[in-house]
Amino acid sequence: MAGCGGGPSDGKDGGGEGKDRSSTAPTDASTAGLPSSLTSQKLDWGRCKATADSAAPDAEWRCATLKAPLDWGKPDGKTIGIALIRARATGDDRVGSLLINFGGPGGSGVSSMPYFADTTAKLRERYDLVSWDPRGVGASEGVRCRGDQDIQAAEAVDTTPDTPAEEKAYFKDAGDFAKSCARAAGTLLAHVSTTDTARDMNLMRLVLGDTRLHYFGMSYGTELGGVYAHLFPKNVGRMILDGVVDPTVDSVGQSENQARGFQRALDDYLKSLGEDPRKGTQKIVELLDRLDAKPLPTSSGRGLNQSLALTGIVLPLYSQTRWPELTDALKAAEQGDGSGLLSLADEYDERDSAGRYGTSSQSQRVISCLDDKRRPSPEDAKKVLPEFDRISPVFGKFLGWDTAGWCYDWPVAGQFDTPQVSAPGAAPILLVGNTGDPATPYEGTRRMADELGKGVGVELTWKGEGHVAYGSGSDCVDATVDAYLLDGKVPKDGKVCS
Template sequence: MIRRPRAAVALVTAALLLLTGCVSPPTRWAGPISGRPGASASGSTAPGQVNWTPCPEISERKLPNITFECTTLKVPQDWAAPNDGKTFDLSLVRARAKGQNNKIGSLLINPGGPGGSGVEMATYLAAALPTDVLFRFDIVGFDPRGVGRSSPVECFTDADLDANFGADPDPQSQADFDALVGLTGRMARSCGDKYGDTLRLFSTEQAARDMDAIRIAVGDEKLSYLGYSYGTLLGATYAQLFPKNIRALVLDGAVDPTQSSVASSEGQAKGFERAFDNFTTWCKSNGTRCPISSDPRGLVTQAINNARGNAVAGAGGRKATAGWVFTAVIASLYTEQSWESMAKAMDNLRKGNPAGIFELADSYAERDASGKYSNLFDANLAVNCADDDKSVTVEEARRLQGEWRQKYPLFGASLALNLVCAQWPGKRDPYPKGKAEGAPPIVVVGTKGDPATPYEQTPALANMLGTGVVLTWEGEGHTAYPQTRCINQAVNSYLIDLKVPAAGASCPAR
C-alpha cells in the first residue's frame, strides 16, 4: 500500500515488508506532463562516471558472496531548470555477486512508500533474489530525493508523529475531530515553513527523471527496473517520460495512476476489509495459532474501543491508544506471515500486555525504542501531497469519514481522513497519466489478496500504459516477487531473457 498522509517482499523480513507500501500517520490513506523544456536527464552525468567506494557497513548481515559499494549522485533540484546550480544528493548502493557471468547490467530497485529506502531494500534483496538474477545484474538501490540519505525532508517532530499515530483513527466528536485537524495542520505548516516553494520538487515526476540520471551514471544503455507498491507509480511515470530508454520493467503491487486520491483511499479501505476477512477465515481454521479465533473482528473492534477510554500502559508508561492499536492491525495485514503475530498481540493486549502491539506498530512507523523516527513519513507526505493536485478539503474528509464508516466498518473512517494534504502549503506537481508510447512490454504483477494496492489496480495500470502485461499471484499480502517458484520463474525469465508472461498468466498461492 502506498503510505498516505495519516500512513514487500513479505518473505524477506518484516522490516522490508513495511517499507514497500503503507498508509500514513496515524493511518490516513495510500493533465499529463510528457516532457518539459530542459527536463531531459541527458548530460547530467557522463555514462558510467560515478565513483563507487566499498561500504560493507551498509548491510547488517555479512554476505560472503556479495560486495557492497556506495556513491552519491548530484541531480538538479528542478528538472525544468537543470542548469540553475541547485542540486540534491542521491545516495546509491550497488550490490554485486561474486561469480557474475554474461552480465546484463544493473537492476534498479525501489521499495515503495513513498519514503522507503532503496539503499536498505537493495541490501535485503542481495540476500533474497534468485541467484539467476544476482549473477546477471548488479542490484542498485537508491534513496529517492527527500528520502533517507538523499537530501532528506525532515519537518515533523517525534512528539507530533507520536501524537498522530496515537490519535483516534475515527474521531467522532467535533472536538476530537478539530483536535486532529489542528495537529495535522501544524504538521503541514512545519513543512511549509521549512521548505517553502521547494516542497513541489519532491514529486514523483522529478524522482522519475532522477532515475534516468542514475541509468546514465551507472552506464546502462537502457533501464532494467524492479519497483514495488509506490515504486510501480514511479516506474510507470518513468515509462511515460522515457519509454525508449526501457529494457525491462517489473511493477509489483500496482498503483493505478488514473485514480484520484479519494478513489485510492477507498480502494485501500476495501482492500484492508477484504484482507481482514481473509485473516478471520485463517484465524477460525487455526485456533491453536490464533487465540482470538472466537470472533476476530469483534475482538479487534472492542480492543480499539476500549483503548479510547482505558488505554493499556506498557513499559515506561507508554499507552496503547486506539491509534496505536489500529496501526498494529494495519501493519499485520501486509503479509500473511504476520497474522499470527497480530492475533497474539491482541490476545496479550486484553491480558494487559501491549508489547506486541507496540512492536508491530513501531516497525511500521519506523520508530525506534527511544521514540525516534526515521524520515519515512516526512518524505511520504511531501511526495503524496506534491503529487495530489486535487486533495480533499477538511470538510470533504469529514463527510467521507461518516460515509465510509458505514461501508467499511473497521478501516473506512480512518482512510477517509487525508488531513495533512488537505492543509498542505506547498505547490503541487501531478505526475503524467497516459500511454507509454514506444515502450517494450512491461510486466505488472498483482496479488489477489493485496490489501494495500488492491488487485483491481493491476489491470488498470497495465491498460493505462498500453504495453502492460499482467502476471497474477493468487496469494495473500502486499507484493509477490520473490515469494514462490512460479512467480520467480516468470519474473526471472522476463528480466533475464525478456520473455514476456503469457496473457492471463497466473500463479497459485503456494
C-alpha cells in the same frame, strides 16, 4: 541504516579504483539539453558508511552519489545529491543495471537493498543491482519535518475524531505538520515529486551506461515505473511492477481502495482462524472503541490508544507469515495488555527502543502531497465517512478522515489528480498482482495494464496473501519473473499462479 560513501564526481577521472569505468554513457536524445557536468559525471563508488542505527553493509555493496538538478525545469541550476547503492553482477553474462525501488513513497533503497540480497541473488547473476534514496528521502536530501518528541506527542491525537474538539485537534496537528515541513525542506518541497524522481532515474540509467532502463518497482515503485514509462517509453527495457498501484483514481480513490484491500486481508486472516469475518471484525471494532475511550497499559509504560492499535493491526497484514503475531497481540489486548499491538505499531512507525523514529513516513507525506492535486476539506471527508465505514468497519473511519488530514493546509500545490502512465511503443512491462494484497489491491493491476496501453502491460496473477508477490513463497511467480528479467521471456498475458 547504511549511509552512502563518496560524493558526486566532477566528471574528471581521478584514477581511483572507485571510479566507474564499466561502460561509456550512451548518446541519448532523452537527456539532450542537460549540461555535460551531469551527463558525463563519473560515479565514485566507495564503501558504504555506518550510521548510528546500523553497521555498514558488506564490502560487496558500494555507495556513490549522483548529481541531479534540484529543478528539472532548470537543469543548469542548483544540483542535489541522489544516494545510490550497488552490488556488481556475479556472472559473466551481464545484462546491465537493474534499478530497484521498494516503494513508499519515502522508502530508503540504500538501507533496504542489502536486506534483500538473498531474495535478489538470482537476479544478481546477470545484473548489477542498484537502488537509491529518492530525492527527499534518507541520504538524498531527506526531509525531517518533526523531531522524535514531537512525533511521540502527536501519537496522542485521535485520528478518528468523534467530537468537535477532537476534530479541531486533528486538523491543527495536520496543519502544524505542513508548516514544519515547509520550514525543514524549503525550496526542496516543490521538487520531490514522482515525476522528478522518474527523471532522476533516466539520468541514472545514462550515467550507469545503460541504453535502456531495466527496473523492478514494488508497491509505490509501480507508479514510479509507470510514470517513467510514460515519460521515456523508448527507454524502457525489462520492467517488473509488483504490487501494482491503481493509476486511474485520485488520492481519495486510493484511500477507498486501501480500505477495501485491508478489510479483505483482515477477512482472509479471520477466515484462516476459522472465524466468521463479520463477527471477528465486530470484535476488533469493539476493542478499538474501548481503546478510544481508555488506552491499554503496556510493558513500556506507554499507553496503547485506538490509533496506535490500528497501526499495529495493519502491519502484520502485509505478510501472511506474520499473521500469528497479530493473533497473539489481539489476544493479549483482549486480556488487558496492549504491549503486542504497540510493538507492532512501533515497528511500522520505525520507532526504536530509545524512542527514535525513522523518517520514511514523513518523506512519504512530502512526496505524495506534491503529487496529489486534490485537497479534500474536512467537510469532504465527513461526506465519504459513511461509505468508507461500510467498506471497512475497522479501517474506514481512519482512511476517510485521512483523505483531508494527510495534505491539510499543504504549502505547495499538487501536480496531478492521477498519474500519467500511458506508454505507447514501450517494450512489454510485466505486472504482478496478488489477489490478497492489502495495500495495493489486485484490481489495480488490470487498470495499470489498460492505462499503459495495448501490447505494453502484461498481467501475471498470484492467488496469494500479503503485499507484493516476488520472493513471497510462490515458485511460479519467482520463476516467471526470473525468466522475464534474466532471459527476456515474456509470459502470456493473464497467466495465473496459484
